[in-house]
Each structure stands twice: as structure tokens, then as C-alpha cells.
Amino acid sequence: MSTHPLHPVGLHQQPVAFRVPPPLVLYIHIPWCVRKCPYCDFNSHEARGTLPEREYIDALARDLELSLPQIWGRKIHSVFFGGGTPSLLSGDGITEVLRQVRMLLPLEHNAEITLEANPGTVEADKFAAFRDAGVNRLSLGIQSFNDAHLRALGRIHTADEARRAIDIAQRHFDNVNLDLMYALPQQTLEQAVRDVQSALQFKPQHLSCYHLTLEPNTLFARQPPQVPDDDASFEMQQYIEEMLAAHGYEHYETSAFAQPQKRSRHNLNYWQFGDYLGIGAGAHSKLSFHNRVIRQARYKQPQAYMEHAGKGASVQSEQQLGKDDLAFEFMMNALRLNGGFDEALFQERTSLPLLLIRRELEEAERKGLLSRGSGHIAPTEMGRRFLNDLLQIFLAPED
Template identity: 65%
Template sequence: MSTIAMPVGRSNWGLTALPPLALYIHFPWCVKKCPYCDFNSHAQKNGLPEAEYIEALLRDLETCLPLIWGRPVTSIFMGGGTPSLFSAEAIDTLLAGIRARVKLLPDAEITLEANPGTFESDKFAGYRAAGVNRLSIGIQSFNPQHLQALGRIHNDDEARRAVEIAHQHFDNFNLDIMYALPQQTLEQALSDIDAAIACRPTHISAYHLTLEPNTLFHRYPPPLPDDDLAADMQDAIEAHLAAAGYEHYETSAFGQSGRRARHNLNYWTFGDYLGIGAGAHAKISFPDKIIRQMRYKQPGEYLQQMAAGSAVQTEEAVTQAQLPFEFMLNLLRLTDGFDLALFTERTGLPVTRVVHEIERAVADGLLERTLNHVRPTERGRRFLNTLLERFLAES
């Protein structure tokens, strides 16, 4: 993992090296808003301001250049919303503009999220030609009743057609699958995961449906499997994926050998990321501080603010007291855990700041520790929020 060495002679607290830097780009429009979705997405009503939005994204990136000057970008993730609503020509213009403004590594992973209801073979060939080398496809389920209950715009036939088109143009793609769906049985959950495996993706993300605030499902909860059944689903899904050769390397992420999601791994190892687009977040490290930014969420307001010079709505420094929890919030999602030296490298704090809570978690069966390494136990992964609260208390 490459880092940029920093000069010595600084204050008592700071980073000796900057972490890898990724770029996240948010596309806030969807055909319709799903009832479970709490992401910054907005139903497309009067057409897409495609050219205007691409121009705003590139101006947004330009305003951030002083914050990241000279740092290479290791990966790009285009998320949403539904980025695949945008034309291949628009994505090509965007990626060309990014390459002209930052140092994008030659082997950078460039991912685009796609909804099966937007798949057209020629469009996805254009995405590949523009430089996109990985897709993340929001299948969620292959069961038509469950797709309808989730408010998805595609059906099971369109889901399978999307996979066929993905195979034609990409050798690296992820399928999103959800379980613990309204009135779902264990057999149905396993049918979905086996259907996903049969599609031969390089990566599968298996998510437990949760009722998030500010969603239709939260206001009007559907009948969901109880906790015991949901836990049985999780265990069985993990077993089926392991038997099919998928490595369980993060809470919800399963990859074939050598196909872990590099962009997401950068998040989970407390790397840096610049976020552009409506509602995008950023975490950027400096020798003596770490800052977080958030852009304006409403697409219209984002475009107006960007036209006025900057779309950053909030910017704040992460305090030393917040760093232990923020670090653990990411690293403890990893099945293999982390080397203790990474805590100091990414936070600038000594390991002694977290040793007491680590030892308590070890005693309670939530963590395993060797001299230089920490990893969550199976119990710690299952009760991750309980484990993380230990470090929030430390903060």
C-alpha cells in the first residue's frame, strides 16, 4: 500500500504519512425512490441535466485540487442514485476530465453502479470504452414478488439480462443481494444467493435489509423475518458463498480470490476519499489534521452552489477524541482485522489510546489479539455494534 512520506519536525500530534486517496462521485437521480433507500437519491421527473451536472462535477473537482495536490488517485466509484441513467458519452467526458485534472493510477479500479432496469448493451460497451472497468449491479433479488415488494423497477428477467450484458463487456462485476426481505423464507433467501452464484460474478455483496429512518419502510414497516430467522439466513448464505469459493472479507462483502473491492477496502482501512457531487462526503488527511466535508444534498441546490463557486456545505476537523471510534468503525468490519501499527499510521495516535478497550473486548470474546494484530471473533462480527460502542466510550 503506497503512502506519501511527510517531513519531520511537526507538532506533537500528526500523521507521518498520508493514506491512499480514492475518488467518490455521486449521481443523485433514480427512476423512482425505493421504499427502503436512505441514500441521497431523487426520482427523475423532468429529464436529467446531464451536461450541466457533468460540468459541475468537474468544477467541483477543480475547487478541491489544492487539498489533494500531487496525490495519486487509486480508485473511482460512481454511486447513487443510478449512475447508469447517464449516457456513455457523459461518463466518457467525466472520466476524461478527471484524468486531465488528477494523477489517476494506470491500474485504478473504476466502478459504476448500475440498475438492471437501465441496461442496454451498446451503452455498457460505451462505459467500458470510457474506462469503467468494474460494475456494481443492484439486483437485490431474483424473486419477482420480492422485487415488487422492494419497489424495484426491474423484474427477474431483466436482472438476468443485465448479468448477460455485464459478462459481454466486463470481467469484473459485483452483484448486490438483500436478505431478510418482507415475508421471505430461508429457502427463498438461499434461492436468491444461489442464483447470484450461478451468474458467476467476481464479487457478491449480501446485505441484511434494515429499516432506516426517513424511509417509507420505516414509516410503514412491512412484515419482516424475525431475528432468529434472519440470523439463520445469514449463516446459510455465508456457508453457500464459502462453498462456492467466495472469500468473506468484510461484514457484507464476498469476493473471488484477488477480486476484493479495492475502492471499498480503502474506506474500510481508513484511507482518504474525495467526494464530489450532490450530498457527497469526503475525508482528507493532512500532516497535522484530518477534515471531513459534505456537499449540498439537493441536486438543484448543489448545481446553484457549484455555479457560485463551491458546493461544500460543511467542513470540520476530526478531533483526536473522535479518531479511535472512527478508525474502529471501519477496520472492525474486516474479517481479517488489522495490524495495530495501522492505527497509529492512519490516526497519528499511539496504540495505547485503544489498548485498554481492546483487552476488554478480548476478555469478552469479541476480539482476538496477537502481539501485533487484532481481529473480530465470530461473536464480535455478529454483535459489531456492541463491539464498536466500546471505542465510542473511549472517545
């Protein structure tokens, strides 16, 4: 992730010195999917033929083993299998990965262990095996309950398959997230609302409602579909937020809604600028040491990743974050939280005094995008709507 420097007085003279490292979580990337969706900019690769499951799991184990010196003695608070489509792996495969994790790392008792799954019939039939493997939270990529919109998104499941998958998931898991998207090609307000109403019939513990964005380097970026304009999209967003609030869901992050006590612990760690170790093809890490913070990226192509992991060199790139990057990246994450953050958290997670971004905070407050009081900072309603404008304040102009 590229960032731009902040320039408050004295920033570059401030030493980085962590007394206590942030909480640490583990991310495991499974890079294959049945078909690449036209909106997807994640590191995913269409599976052709039989997956090299055994070889890939061996590479994950080797990658994790090689990472141990950098996280020695630190407890893992949550695990997240992302992709791609992690549910393409077998139940035995997920069992083996988690066995390696428990063997090599101190995993917190009752740690949240999430696996992303597609609602296709083949994946749904594995849900019981995933639960037996130790997964305790399932995240289903529903996106829509409208078959025409699913086809427009390039999804390979139907609305009926989505409903069946949710039924199966809820038989085996008491913590289920449903991913939905809105502002889809040719979507009306009524259709967006109907999707959320369909999801609410299942009373999921967590809902992620994302605005469709046309990301660079995707098919949709090259061949843009006709999508609702900004005003129509905002109206959808408002209706969705009001509907979910009326059903008791807490809107705690830009796109995340949870029943009481069911926030995503893993994702909260990102938004509160915690540490994460990422293993697997293309996975990223952010790790804090007593005097520095580093970012790492693994090799993106699955075959290259497996080959390099076998040679003991799965990390393709590593960089140390400057103090300017730390300040901006903290704000970029923490300002996604609707409830904001305590001022003390900034210094705890960056080792920098909040005074260094005083002018930026004052400007954001003056523009009505930020509120401050009693040692707490939070985006206002206008700041949440215009989050990019709020974050822009914490960026220095490019040279």
C-alpha cells in the same frame, strides 16, 4: 456522521501529525434514480423529465477543480460512481467525467473504476459504452431474483431483466459485482438461499449480500413491513456464508464476498480508514493533512449543488475531526474486516498510539468479541455477529 468521544487517559494531549497521508480514492455521486426505493436512505432524487446531464457534469468538473489545492500531488487509486443510479447518465457523459478526472488528477495506472448500475433494460443497453468510457468494474443492484420480493422492495426491474443485465454486463466486463439483499418482507430461508444460488450460476467476481435494515427517514421506517425475526435472519446469514465459502468466495468484510484477488479496492480503502474525495450532490470527503483530518459534505439537493458549484462553493459544511473521533471512526471501519488489521495501521491512519484505547481493547477481548496476537487485531466470530456491541465498547457514554 456523528460520533461519540473516547476517553482514554491523555487522548486529547496527543498531537495529530501524519508523516505520510493515507491512500486517496475518488467518489462521484450521481443523485438521480427512476424511483426512490422504500428502504433507501441515500441521497437520491427521482428524475422528473430530462436529466440536466451537461449542467451536472460541468458542476462536477468545477467541484473537482476547486478541490485540487487540498489534494495536490496525491495519486488517485480508484474511482467509484455511486448514487442514485449512475447508469442513468449516458455513455458520453461518463466518458466526459472520466476525461476531466484524468486531465486534473494523477490516476493510478490500472485504477479500479466502478460504476453502479440498475438492471433495467435502458441502463443495460449502455454497458458497452460505459466500458468504452473507461469503467472496468460494474456493480449491479440485483437485490433479488424473486419478482414478488422485487415489488416489495420497490424495484422497477424484474428477475428476467436482472438475468439479462448480468449476461450483458459479463460480455463487456471481467469484474462484476452483484448486490443481493436478504431478510426481505415475507422472505423464507429457502427463498433467500435460492436468490444466492441464482447469483452463483453467473459466477460473479464479487457478491455483496446485505441484510435489509429499516433505516430512519425511509418509507419502510414509517410503514414497517413484516420481515423475518432475528433468529430467522441469522439462519439466512449462516446459510449464505456457508454456501459462498463452499463456492470459493472469501468473506472478507461484513457484507462482502470475493473470488481470489477480486476484493473491492475502493471499499477496502474505506474500511482501512484511507482518504476519499467525494464530489457530487451530497457527497462526503475525508481528507488528511500533515496536522489535521477534515470531513466535508457537499450540498445535497442537485439544483443547489449545481448552483453553488458554479459559484465556486460546492462544499456546504466542513469540520475537523478530533482525536477521539479519529480513534473511534478507525475502529468502526476496520472492525468490519473479518480478517482484522495490523496494529501498526491504527497509528498510520490516525497518527495516534494504540495505547490510547488499550482499556477498550482489553474489555472487548475479555468479552470474547476481539482477538489479539502477533501485532494483529480481529473480531472473533461472536464479535462479527454482534458487531454493534463490539463497537459500543469504543464509545464513551453520552453526557
